[in-house]
Amino acid sequence: MLILGRLAVSAECGQEPTFDVISQFRRFPSFHRNKNMPNFDDAWPFEDAPNLACFTVKSIMDEAAPILLVFHDEDDGAWQMLPDNGADVSAAMIVGLEQLVRLDETLAELANLPLGWSAWRESRTSPWIRQAKSEMPVN
Secondary structure, three states: OEEEOOEEEEOOOOOOOEEEOHHHHHEOOHHHOOOOOOOOOOEOOOOOOOOOEEEEEHHHHOOOOOOOEEEEOOOOOOEEEEOOOOOOHHHEEEEEHHHHHHHOHHHHHHOOOOOOOEEEOOOOOOOOEEEOHHHOOOO
């Protein structure tokens, strides 16, 4: 087996290589954790990779605003982590999922949020409320 970054590639002589991506991301190695990383007992809680690109805004990354809205997009599986006032395109950023979890460890509670669902809360210390797409108001 050859490790390319975090992608494991296996091949027997004369066979096509197989790519084992999922199992490589199921465990979150402790050597990647720094002192600011929440303790997940070495288990990364998301099925998505820690370096998955997520949508957010500058005010969250600057810690000027808390994450109060989370969307797990049904069409492409993307995550959006936003403040209560949504997102201004001029302040949009794409960052790794791990970076957002470092900023707010309660995001681990949403690791199993189904595709097409959202979650919201009133404040940084409020519990997350999950909402199915079918329950979201139509504008």
